[in-house]
Amino acid sequence: xxxxxxxxxxxxxxxxxxxxxxxxxxxxxxxxxxxxxxxxxxxxxxxxxxxxxxxxxxxxxxxxxxxxxxxxxxxxxxxxxxxxxxxxxxxxxxxxxxxxxxxxxxxxxxxxxxxxxxxxxxxxxxxxxxxxxxxxxxxxxxxxxxxxxxxxxxxxxxxxxxxxxxxxxxxxxxxxxxxxxxxxxxxxxxxxxxxxxxxxxxxxxxxxxxxxxxxxxxxxxxxxxxxxxxxxxxxxxxxxxxxxxxxxxxxxxxxxxxxxxxxxxxxxxxxxxxxxxxxxxxxxxxxxxxxxxxxxxxxxxxxxxxxxxxxxxxxx
Numbered sequence: 001x002x003x004x005x006x007x008x009x010x011x012x013x014x015x016x017x018x019x020x021x022x023x024x025x026x027x028x029x030x031x032x033x034x035x036x037x038x039x040x041x042x043x044x045x046x047x048x049x050x051x052x053x054x055x056x057x058x059x060x061x062x063x064x065x066x067x068x069x070x071x072x073x074x075x076x077x078x079x080x081x082x083x084x085x086x087x088x089x090x091x092x093x094x095x096x097x098x099x100x101x102x103x104x105x106x107x108x109x110x111x112x113x114x115x116x117x118x119x120x121x122x123x124x125x126x127x128x129x130x131x132x133x134x135x136x137x138x139x140x141x142x143x144x145x146x147x148x149x150x151x152x153x154x155x156x157x158x159x160x161x162x163x164x165x166x167x168x169x170x171x172x173x174x175x176x177x178x179x180x181x182x183x184x185x186x187x188x189x190x191x192x193x194x195x196x197x198x199x200x201x202x203x204x205x206x207x208x209x210x211x212x213x214x215x216x217x218x219x220x221x222x223x224x225x226x227x228x229x230x231x232x233x234x235x236x237x238x239x240x241x242x243x244x245x246x247x248x249x250x251x252x253x254x255x256x257x258x259x260x261x262x263x264x265x266x267x268x269x270x271x272x273x274x275x276x277x278x279x280x281x282x283x284x285x286x287x288x289x290x291x292x293x294x295x296x297x298x299x300x301x302x303x304x305x306x307x308x309x310x311x312x313x314x315x316x
């Protein structure tokens with residue numbers, strides 16, 4: 001016999017599960033997949049529960065924003081490009097489901113290398129040992145020249161980079177997100193933290209030009225953010241720090257200037273959920289109205305799946 005006293009549960013109050021209000025019922029369960037099923041069937045057969053519903057809600061918000069001519073901002077980190085998602089995002093932009101692309105420096109570098117050479121992403125571990133990591137002179141020369149051009153001509157940083165890819169007739173131009181945005185005349189804003197990108201290791205890096213061009217892109221982004229209210233969408237894809245911080249400041253500027261930026265949708269898609277995206281994208285911006293979502297998964301799966309959901313929502 002135990003030395004310790006036990007509570008007597010003989011008089012606890014009970015009820016019938018049959019009559020209880022429940023959050024899950026069989027009507028919301030998933031339907032097993034079958035060979036040869038369409039994407040629409042696959043999406044419709046997902047469980048109508050939690051993140052599956054969230055995915056569909058985000059897709060519908062994008063479709064509704066396009067219909068109502070509201071901004072659809074997609075912010076990306078470098079890993080999104082490295083996982084092969086640039087053509088998927090370029091296609092969404094081509095169909096009007098992205099109206100503004102904003103990225104950190106690494107995303108633009110990887111997109112540029114893929115457009116010019118058909119490959120990207122060096123072996124950092126190996127090349128760091130001998131100091132060759134990040135020392136690709138042709139990549140640095142191109143991106144740093146785009147910064148100088150943007151500063152000299154009063155262009156956006158991303159705008160100048162996309163224009164230069166097109167003018168150069170890069171051999172793999174058709175899959176480049178930078179080129180697609182320039183061709184479609186939608187902003188691609190490039191938000192750089194000095195010292196974070198491999199191109200900053202080179203003599204061709206001009207800190208003044210990089211800062212001037214990136215600051216202009218911040219103001220271009222803030223102008224788009226100012227129009228988000230009542231139906232816009234902001235998707236953060238894989239940027240854990242820079243883009244969530246940039247977006248929060250752009251939102252503050254837009255509201256400070258009297259723009260009623262509320263009642264819009266935000267979502268963070270990443271392999272891991274981090275503090276800044278969830279605070280600065282999902283939670284804080286929509287406290288005064290709107291809805292924020294957090295969806296976890298690998299970019300090479302979740303971004304094409306989101307794109308498929310958007311296309312299907314548009315015709316449902």
